[in-house]
Amino acid sequence: MTSLLARQSVQRAARSAGARPFFLAGAAAAAALAGLLAGCSRTEPAPEPMRSVKLVTVGAEPLHAQLEYAGEVRARIESRLGFRVAGKISERQAQLGQRVAAGQVLAQLDPSDYRLAAEAARAQVTSALTQRDLAAADFRRYAALKAQNFISGAELERREAALKSAQATLDQAQAQLASQGNQAAYTRLVADAPGVVTAVDAEPGQVVAAGTPVVRVAQDGPRDVVFSVPEDKVAAVRPGQPVGVRIWSDAESFAGRVREVAASADPVTRTFLVKVAIDGKELPPLGATAYVRPRALSREGAEALKLPTSALRQDGGKTAVWVFDPATGTVRSQPIQIATADGNDVVVASGLAPGQQVVATGVHVLADGQKVAVYQPRYQQKEAPAGETPAQPAMKDGANADAAQPAAPAASR
Secondary structure, eight states, X not given: OHHHHHHHHHHHHHHHHHHHXXXXXXXXXXXXXXXXXXXXXXXOOOXXXXXXXXXXXXXXXXXOOOOOEEEEEEESOEEEEEOSSOEEEEEEOOOTTOEEOTTOEEEEEOOHHHHXXXXXXXXXXXXXXHHHHHHHHHHHHHHHHHHTTSSOHHHHHHHHHHHHHHHHHHHHHHHHHHHHHHHHHTTEEEOSSSEEEEEEOOOTTOXXXXXXXXXXEEESSOEEEEEEEOHXXXXXXXXXXXXXXXXXXXXXXXXXXXXXXXSSOOTTTOOEEEEEEEOOSSOOOTTOEEEEEEGGGOOTTOEEEEEEGGGOEEXXXXXXXXXXXXXXXXXXXXXXXXXXXXXXXXXXXXXXXXXXXXXXXXXXXXXXXXXXXXXXXXXXXXXXXXXXXXOOOOOTTOOOGGGSOBOOOOOOO
């Protein structure tokens, strides 16, 4: 009996020991399934970090930049010289940049045809002279006959008319000879005044028409600075106004006055040409680059709303800035219009009012309605009274505001 009880105890222990591994395996599977389900569930994203920004207060400030136009130094009188007759250029003595004197030969046409025409005119003069002399002899003879009453007065009048006709023919032939002589002289192109050759528009062997420019000569004497102004500025430029001129090559400055304003715009550029007369003992060389500052177009000292360029951003094709709301500590996008530039700043035409605070740096990492913290330098953090967060001027170098020391975020309503 005792042995039977012992065998039953052994069997129960064996069954209990075999069931334990199955229980442990089931528990591990349940734990793995729970972990898989937990991994598939969506987790809440981490909150976006608080951005620290620098602010600039919008206010009227004086402008410092001046309108400056690029111009060129030119001679007051620059002549485009050409032959007064047509022909083939046989020789060109003038060279680009050469200094010439008055009466100096610049180019030469082939004069053969004009010499032949002059010879023909000279022959016509000889023939007309002979006819005139013959008519004069007849008139003298008939006048003697009329004195003896051998001919009528009408016959003498016919001889007198023939003499006058022959004289007129002679005069015509002589005038034609003089004209042909001038035509032959026109085959030589000479300088009208001393100056410098600034352009050569024809070469030997080229056939040119009468009046075609061959050589351009800038005459010695006073010089102008020529520049162009747009349509919206030309109304303010008047002859006689003072103008500052600066030469690019040596930074030398000259005092000038507006001498001439074009009456019509250039058909290509739609700008108006302005000529400024400059004074000085040593005038700049021809063709030198000059910068012109018209006093009438100067905006120096005028009050305007200015912003640093680092505050600008593009929003839907429009220029916009972030405006800070101190009550909520958030920013909102505000489109603006830019009038012009003033150094490293831009002049705001519309869209902002004085007293508003605009984000000056870090504009590319903000979103509409985002809560931000106002940057404070450490020395101002110590000096600022408790509970106040003063706005700081914009950083002109566009430094990253995220690396700055943030202040406590503004309390929301």
